[in-house]
Amino acid sequence: MNETVVELSRLQFALTAYYHFLFVPLTIGLAVLLGVMESVYVMTNRQIWKDMVKFWGLLFGINFAMGVATGITMEFQFGTNWAYFSHYVGDIFGAPLAIEGLMAFFLEATFIGLFFFGWDRLSKVGHLAVTWLMALGSNFSALWILIANGWMQNPVGAEFNAETMRMELTDFYEVIFNSVAQAKFVHTVSAGYVTGAMFVLSISAFYLVRGRHVAFAKRSMTVAASFGLASALSVVVLGDESGYIATEHQKMKIAAIEAEWETHPPPAGLSLIAFPDMEAKKNNFELKIPWLLGLMATRSINTEVPGIIDLVDDAKFRIRQGIDVYNALQRLRANPKDEVARAELKSGDKLLGYALLLKRFRNDVENATPEEIDKAAWLTVPNVPVLFWSFRIMVGLGLYFIALFALAFWFASRRELEQHKWFMHVVLWSLPLPWIASELGWTVAEYGRQPWVIEGVLPTFMGVSSVSVAQVSFSLAGFVIFYTALAVVDVWLMVKYIRLGPDKYLGHDTDLRARSAAAAE
Amino acid sequence: MMELIDYEVLKVIWWLLLGILLIGFALTDGFDMGAQMLLPAVGSSDKEREQVLATIKPVWEGNQVWFIVGGATFFAAWPMVYAAAFSGFYIAMFIVLAALIFRAVAFTFRGMSEDKNWRAFWDWSLFCGGFVPALIFGVAVGNVLQGVPFHLTPANLPVYEGSFFGLLNPFGLLAGLLSVTMIVLHGASWLAVKTDGDVQKRAREYGSRAGLVAALLFAIAGIWVWVGGINGYVIESGADPAGVANPHAKTVIIDSGAWMANFANRSWMWVAPIMGIAGLVGAALLIRGKSEVICLLSSGAGVAGVIATSGLAMFPFIMPSSTDPGSSLTVWDASSSHLTLGIMLVVAVIFIPIILIYTAWVYRVLRGKVNFKELLKGSGGY
Numbered sequence: 021m022n023e024t025v026v027e028l029s030r031l032q033f034a035l036t037a038y039y040h041f042l043f044v045p046l047t048i049g050l051a052v053l054l055g056v057m058e059s060v061y062v063m064t065n066r067q068i069w070k071d072m073v074k075f076w077g078l079l080f081g082i083n084f085a086m087g088v089a090t091g092i093t094m095e096f097q098f099g100t101n102w103a104y105f106s107h108y109v110g111d112i113f114g115a116p117l118a119i120e121g122l123m124a125f126f127l128e129a130t131f132i133g134l135f136f137f138g139w140d141r142l143s144k145v146g147h148l149a150v151t152w153l154m155a156l157g158s159n160f161s162a163l164w165i166l167i168a169n170g171w172m173q174n175p176v177g178a179e180f181n182a183e184t185m186r187m188e189l190t191d192f193y194e195v196i197f198n199s200v201a202q203a204k205f206v207h208t209v210s211a212g213y214v215t216g217a218m219f220v221l222s223i224s225a226f227y228l229v230r231g232r233h234v235a236f237a238k239r240s241m242t243v244a245a246s247f248g249l250a251s252a253l254s255v256v257v258l259g260d261e262s263g264y265i266a267t268e269h270q271k272m273k274i275a276a277i278e279a280e281w282e283t284h285p286p287p288a289g290l291s292l293i294a295f296p297d298m299e300a301k302k303n304n305f306e307l308k309i310p311w312l313l314g315l316m317a318t319r320s321i322n323t324e325v326p327g328i329i330d331l332v333d334d335a336k337f338r339i340r341q342g343i344d345v346y347n348a349l350q351r352l353r354a355n356p357k358d359e360v361a362r363a364e365l366k367s368g369d370k371l372l373g374y375a376l377l378l379k380r381f382r383n384d385v386e387n388a389t390p391e392e393i394d395k396a397a398w399l400t401v402p403n404v405p406v407l408f409w410s411f412r413i414m415v416g417l418g419l420y421f422i423a424l425f426a427l428a429f430w431f432a433s434r435r436e437l438e439q440h441k442w443f444m445h446v447v448l449w450s451l452p453l454p455w456i457a458s459e460l461g462w463t464v465a466e467y468g469r470q471p472w473v474i475e476g477v478l479p480t481f482m483g484v485s486s487v488s489v490a491q492v493s494f495s496l497a498g499f500v501i502f503y504t505a506l507a508v509v510d511v512w513l514m515v516k517y518i519r520l521g522p523d524k525y526l527g528h529d530t531d532l533r534a535r536s537a538a539a540a541e
Numbered sequence: 542m543m544e545l546i547d548y549e550v551l552k553v554i555w556w557l558l559l560g561i562l563l564i565g566f567a568l569t570d571g572f573d574m575g576a577q578m579l580l581p582a583v584g585s586s587d588k589e590r591e592q593v594l595a596t597i598k599p600v601w602e603g604n605q606v607w608f609i610v611g612g613a614t615f616f617a618a619w620p621m622v623y624a625a626a627f628s629g630f631y632i633a634m635f636i637v638l639a640a641l642i643f644r645a646v647a648f649t650f651r652g653m654s655e656d657k658n659w660r661a662f663w664d665w666s667l668f669c670g671g672f673v674p675a676l677i678f679g680v681a682v683g684n685v686l687q688g689v690p691f692h693l694t695p696a697n698l699p700v701y702e703g704s705f706f707g708l709l710n711p712f713g714l715l716a717g718l719l720s721v722t723m724i725v726l727h728g729a730s731w732l733a734v735k736t737d738g739d740v741q742k743r744a745r746e747y748g749s750r751a752g753l754v755a756a757l758l759f760a761i762a763g764i765w766v767w768v769g770g771i772n773g774y775v776i777e778s779g780a781d782p783a784g785v786a787n788p789h790a791k792t793v794i795i796d797s798g799a800w801m802a803n804f805a806n807r808s809w810m811w812v813a814p815i816m817g818i819a820g821l822v823g824a825a826l827l828i829r830g831k832s833e834v835i836c837l838l839s840s841g842a843g844v845a846g847v848i849a850t851s852g853l854a855m856f857p858f859i860m861p862s863s864t865d866p867g868s869s870l871t872v873w874d875a876s877s878s879h880l881t882l883g884i885m886l887v888v889a890v891i892f893i894p895i896i897l898i899y900t901a902w903v904y905r906v907l908r909g910k911v912n913f914k915e916l917l918k919g920s921g922g923y
Contacts (some may be wrong), residue, residue, distance in 0.1 A: 099627025110620020
């Protein structure tokens with residue numbers, strides 16, 4: 021194992037995944053918003069709603085192209101850079117990815133062509149159906165990807181097979197209805213809706229500030245505000261559910277998020293502010309709200325939330341047991357008829373991954389020294405300050421979105437949106453926030469799972485391919501250059517068309533048409 | 542429930558299904574890529590290039606999913622092949638990815654500025670987005686046929702021992718050129734169906750030539766293999782078709798005539814190479830005539846025949862190893878577990894027909910030629 025290859029592969033995966041997820045939530049959210057707008061168009065037959073679908077659809081198209089382009093990378097990277105991961109868990113992990121393609125991405129990608137080029141070839145209802153099928157596809161897509169990711173957080177329904185040297189599926193139902201995956205799906209999709217709503221809301225606010233496309237912008241804001249409010253509420257409530265589930269399956273992640281070094285008598289307090297020190301294994305300063313963490317994490321007043329130091333002791337214990345299981349595996353590999361070893365492996369296969377943590381220090385893990393076991397156990401602690409702050413900023417943003425959309429909704433229902441210029445400015449400048457929240461969310465989920473690529477089963481460093489530093493440096497440099505160039509082009513095109521506005525893009529005055537249509541009625 | 546179908550049978554079904562997915566990719570995205578490669582040749586003005594692109598813009602995205610699903614299905618059904626091939630061909634895969642990334646945005650971005658250099662850049666991206674994947678996939682198959690220099694560690698980590706430039710050997714390049722020319726033919730046949738005027742005329746011209754070259758290259762490749770010019774592989778012992786996926790359990794020998802053995806033992810397999818040659822030659826001739834749809838079907842049959850030929854020749858091998866033949870990955874020992882293959886079969890049986898139905902509906906909606914008049918009218922999107 022080459023440490024540099026591991027670090028570069030992780031960096032490449034992190035960068036390409038963060039980058040890909042700049043486009044995904046907007047696709048998910050805007051697709052549904054387009055469906056809503058077009059439904060209103062088909063029901064009311066008012067041109068302005070079709071104008072909205074077409075103009076927001078144009079921006080959706082730019083974003084979608086980037087999402088597809090960067091999504092191909094994600095799928096192939098498992099094979100190129102994480103070959104051992106692919107072999108070790110492909111029997112389980114590959115299936116949701118393949119089903120995603122068959123069930124969701126085919127649907128989305130086949131109908132997006134008709135969404136753009138089918139206006140003249142389809143009836144109104146036919147085109148509406150196409151738009152909704154496309155939106156359905158993008159949402160299903162998220163479902164299967166999160167089932168795959170949920171399994172990485174909570175690997176249920178699988179067991180180790182000594183003959184094939186990999187994890188194999190035992191219960192697909194458990195993989196699909198994995199509680200972690202389900203909570204993550206709703207949380208992530210809601211976050212996408214928030215992103216889509218914020219995008220429409222902010223750009224419309226930009227028009228209102230300038231006094232352009234007023235009818236267009238007001239209607240867009242009304243849709244975005246109500247959709248955004250519902251989604252922002254859902255993202256916070258379901259995020260809380262996600263956290264609750266994590267306390268069951270990923271105790272270390274929760275302890276790190278809360279910078280909870282020691283186990284406190286229940287119910288534990290929640291640190292609002294803390295400056296965790298990884299070396300000293302304590303917080304240099306903390307501002308705590310009593311009881312809150314215990315109530316939130318365990319939904320009871322008498323269940324403990326275990327602290328990091330106790331969890332490390334637990335990991336030490338598991339590593340020692342894991343070495344025994346690893347020995348059983350070696351015996352079984354040497355003599356496949358050794359039924360004692362087989363039974364030992366079968367009963368302890370959940371601990372095998374803990375022995376693999378020692379591979380960081382030595383190949384013959386059975387000879388690990390107590391110091392190495394100690395070091396390996398401390399490896400199970402993710403980066404506490406990063407998790408602590410990522411989580412807090414994400415949650416803070418989530419609460420801010422609720423307030424912002426609620427206010428927008430209030431002003432929209434009183435039909436006084438454009439009277440509050442200050443609010444339009446706040447909305448406009450809030451545009452980047454959902455992206456920041458989403459990326460921080462993934463930081464908590466993925467960085468917080470370290471050192472595991474599959475929680476408790478496979479350490480990240482073991483998952484890499486047998487490739488050279490030069491190869492990974494080459495691809496990493498390529499991605500950085502290409503992705504930076506594409507980001508510049510993407511933003512330039514977005515700004516260009518937002519500035520151009522719906523009137524010039526569609527070739528008619530959207531407000532005028534809306535007014536004359538209203539007058540005609 | 543999943544044990545209803547024998548593991549052995551499931552393994553063969555998945556070999557067939559992966560073949561179908563790859564052929565589906567070559568038939569659908571193949572004409573996109575072919576049209577992209579023909580873009581500079583058949584489109585002499587910007588308007589003509591728009592005409593070419595207008596035929597594929599509404600469909601390429603769905604077509605590309607055949608490729609994405611193909612990759613994901615390799616992962617799900619043959620995780621070890623996915624791991625070994627993608628990490629082994631690392632640089633080649635990255636180049637393909639780069640080409641596909643630029644192609645994906647090019648379709649959308651190209652029309653968003655009138656600037657000449659802007660359009661020239663994205664036209665070039667589109668050309669590369671067709672040429673590079675077609676070439677590299679062909680080269681990859683050409684190399685897999687000869688055996689790939691890799692071995693598996695006892696823990697099943699695939700270790701590639703070759704280099705990127707090692708892929709560019711004579712037989713690999715021949716396969717790459719075959720892939721490029723047959724995809725050009727297929728793209729030209731598509732353009733013959735979907736365009737008119739000068740673009741169609743030029744597409745007929747280039748397509749016809751590309752088709753004849755492709756047929757010739759296919760024949761040369763066949764003779765090359767037949768006279769024993771490249772190594773084939775034979776399982777000597779140990780691979781149990783119904784056994785668990787453990788590639789270490791077998792022994793394999795190298796035999797230069799081995800890839801012809803399947804055709805000798807099962808004469809029905811000759812259908813594939815005959816379909817390949819007949820389809821390519823047929824399309825090359827038909828493309829000059831009036832039966833445009835029949836020509837497209839013929840080029841499709843040619844493409845399918847060529848791909849099927851290489852798959853059948855190697856069966857049960859998927860990715861033989863030239864440096865450690867025992868590490869070769871085969872249908873019998875590189876697949877997912879019985880349960881996973883069974884579940885994935887249920888999924889495929891449900892969704893592939895649904896996909897075919899709605900894809901067919903989309904093509905029906907978009908039927909008809911794209912001509913200048915239509916282009917001037919604009920089509921609502923971008």
